Amino acid sequence: MPRDYSARLVFNECIAEDIVELCFELTEAEPWGSAPNPARGPSPLDPFYKKIKRVQGACSLPGFGAEPQGPNPGQFAHLAAPGVFLRRPVSIAGFRQDENIVRFIVGIAGEGTRNLAAKRPGETIKILLPLGNPFPSIPSGRNIWLVSGGLGVAPLLYLAKTLSGTARELRAFMGFSDERSVFGVEEMRELSEMTLDVGGFITDKVSGALASARPDAVFSCGPLPMMGALKKICAARGVPLYVSLEERMGCGVGACLVCACAARGAAGYKRVCRDGPVFDAEEVVIS
Amino acid sequence: MKNMSVELCGVKLKSPLIAASGTFGFGREYDEFYNISAWGAISVKGLTDEPRVGNPPPRIAETASGILNSVGLQNPGVDAFIRDELPRLVATGVTVIANVAGSTVESYTEAARKLSDSPVAMIELNISCPNVRQGGAQFGASPEEAARVTSAVRGVCSRPLMVKLSPNVTDITAIARAVQDAGADAVSLINTVAGMAIDARARRPALANITGGLSGPAIKPVALRMVWQTAKCLRIPVAGMGGVMTGTDAAEFMIAGATAVMAGTANITDVMAGPRILRELEEFLDENGIEDVNELTGSLILN
Numbered sequence: 001m002p003r004d005y006s007a008r009l010v011f012n013e014c015i016a017e018d019i020v021e022l023c024f025e026l027t028e029a030e031p032w033g034s035a036p037n038p039a040r041g042p043s044p045l046d047p048f049y050k051k052i053k054r055v056q057g058a059c060s061l062p063g064f065g066a067e068p069q070g071p072n073p074g075q076f077a078h079l080a081a082p083g084v085f086l087r088r089p090v091s092i093a094g095f096r097q098d099e100n101i102v103r104f105i106v107g108i109a110g111e112g113t114r115n116l117a118a119k120r121p122g123e124t125i126k127i128l129l130p131l132g133n134p135f136p137s138i139p140s141g142r143n144i145w146l147v148s149g150g151l152g153v154a155p156l157l158y159l160a161k162t163l164s165g166t167a168r169e170l171r172a173f174m175g176f177s178d179e180r181s182v183f184g185v186e187e188m189r190e191l192s193e194m195t196l197d198v199g200g201f202i203t204d205k206v207s208g209a210l211a212s213a214r215p216d217a218v219f220s221c222g223p224l225p226m227m228g229a230l231k232k233i234c235a236a237r238g239v240p241l242y243v244s245l246e247e248r249m250g251c252g253v254g255a256c257l258v259c260a261c262a263a264r265g266a267a268g269y270k271r272v273c274r275d276g277p278v279f280d281a282e283e284v285v286i287s
Numbered sequence: 288m289k290n291m292s293v294e295l296c297g298v299k300l301k302s303p304l305i306a307a308s309g310t311f312g313f314g315r316e317y318d319e320f321y322n323i324s325a326w327g328a329i330s331v332k333g334l335t336d337e338p339r340v341g342n343p344p345p346r347i348a349e350t351a352s353g354i355l356n357s358v359g360l361q362n363p364g365v366d367a368f369i370r371d372e373l374p375r376l377v378a379t380g381v382t383v384i385a386n387v388a389g390s391t392v393e394s395y396t397e398a399a400r401k402l403s404d405s406p407v408a409m410i411e412l413n414i415s416c417p418n419v420r421q422g423g424a425q426f427g428a429s430p431e432e433a434a435r436v437t438s439a440v441r442g443v444c445s446r447p448l449m450v451k452l453s454p455n456v457t458d459i460t461a462i463a464r465a466v467q468d469a470g471a472d473a474v475s476l477i478n479t480v481a482g483m484a485i486d487a488r489a490r491r492p493a494l495a496n497i498t499g500g501l502s503g504p505a506i507k508p509v510a511l512r513m514v515w516q517t518a519k520c521l522r523i524p525v526a527g528m529g530g531v532m533t534g535t536d537a538a539e540f541m542i543a544g545a546t547a548v549m550a551g552t553a554n555i556t557d558v559m560a561g562p563r564i565l566r567e568l569e570e571f572l573d574e575n576g577i578e579d580v581n582e583l584t585g586s587l588i589l590n
Contacts, residue, residue, distance in 0.1 A: 256312075
């Protein structure tokens with residue numbers, strides 16, 4: 001169940017040009033885990049990604065064993081940024097259940113995200129989460145490919161973490177427009193067989209790889225032209241593709257109907273916040 | 288024990304606070320966060336006789352202290368609402384107001400006739416949606432047209448009838464008097480203020496629909512002025528809205544003359560806005576030694 005949490009910033013680091021990693025400790029709402037960790041120390045100030053290995057297995061995975069707890073990869077949060085009217089929807093890039101710490105990777109695109117990035121550790125904001133539908137759960141032993149463009153790798157880093165122990169083969173294709181915007185490469189390399197492209201078209205790399213291999217599913221997040229091209233490539237090979245979409249949002253919970261994305265055929269519009277943000281690529285028009 | 292209940296054209300509401308149409312869907316989403324019967328009533332997403340898909344995105348633009356929207360009356364149609372949404376909504380115990388829009392007088396009367404036979408407590412006639420070429424605003428822009436559609440719906444509607452007024456007119460009181468004389472039991476105001484946002488770098492409108500409706504704190508002064516002007520010249524009650532974000536905002540609308548107050552945009556920025564604003568209004572009454580919330584209505588001191 002989503003809740004509007006008071007969230008205390010515990011980590012803020014610039015990881016690429018105009019991209020910050022923010023980690024918040026969720027407080028003032030029931031924690032996800034059964035009991036709070038009594039041994040909690042001052043460690044949250046350490047970089048989140050360095051601690052990922054340590055918590056391997058602590059986060060319950062979608063579709064594996066126990067009921068999923070806490071946010072799942074593909075879900076997003078609605079962050080109350082200082083100084084602007086609307087909340088900012090941001091995909092969840094990681095979650096530590098033992099300490100109720102949620103991780104975001106935020107692109108600084110305007111006043112709201114700039115004010116978020118200016119928050120200092122110890123300061124609090126309101127965060128509504130988890131929202132939307134996660135990437136579909138996948139049985140273990142499958143071949144899964146992840147394809148990202150730019151900031152779109154953020155939810156896929158979380159997804160890679162949950163899939164790395166259970167997928168038979170996990171491959172990641174990470175595209176960036178230029179060297180200054182590259183991040184998450186080392187983290188993804190530890191979790192998957194990783195292909196990096198800077199300045200070109202990552203979909204060309206995917207297309208080339210598909211000539212000699214066929215994954216069970218492809219999960220993607222990135223710019224619409226990239227995902228549009230990927231949809232054609234995957235459709236031609238009959239590979240299921242799931243995409244995480246972005247749209248200007250209002251309420252974030254499905255009531256206000258502003259974050260519309262065109263549904264395939266004459267089915268009108270779907271709500272990105274509630275029916276997505278992860279969609280079967282065949283369900284939606286990507287343009 | 289203080290009294291929070293009010294009566295709006297014969298319908299008793301447990302509090303004066305109503306969820307404004309278009310920001311609350313059919314209550315389904317917010318009911319996951321709190322019991323939506325905390326509201327005095329909820330006015331559902333605008334309904335048309337036939338389903339509508341709405342406008343293309345982007346449908347929202349942020350402004351200083353507000354938002355522009357151009358959803359364009361996306362809704363599943365009155366029949367689907369009555370069949371798929373209303374039974375669940377009624378079961379929550381909340382008082383339901385059906386917001387009705389249309390493109391012709393006949394489409395208004397057809398929708399209102401169907402809803403008259405359903406368990407909705409009241410009908411709110413939307414003659415003020417700024418985001419569709421035909422869908423209301425043309426009826427809300429002149430006293431004659433407003434009276435014509437109100438009178439036609441009055442003839443087929445056995446439920447109390449409230450008419451939602453547009454601020455995008457020269458004299459809102461003339462429209463208000465016209466719908467009162469045509470048989471309206473109450474008026475609600477204001478709908479959104481027609482507006483526009485531009486992405487200067489792209490030299491394009493921020494909304495795909497080019498123009499949209501402005502809501503939020505940005506329009507509160509306009510709304511308060513219109514509620515005050517309208518309430519003092521009508522016999523029928525007024526439901527006031529426009530940028531109500533706090534309990535004190537709600538009190539201000541009542542002092543200006545409103546019998547009930549609607550909150551809309553607040554739901555979008557704060558998922559818990561309903562119970563929060565209600566609690567804040569109760570605290571306002573306590574702090575000011577007021578026993579009955581009705582004491583606020585029209586209590587503006589002018590000298």
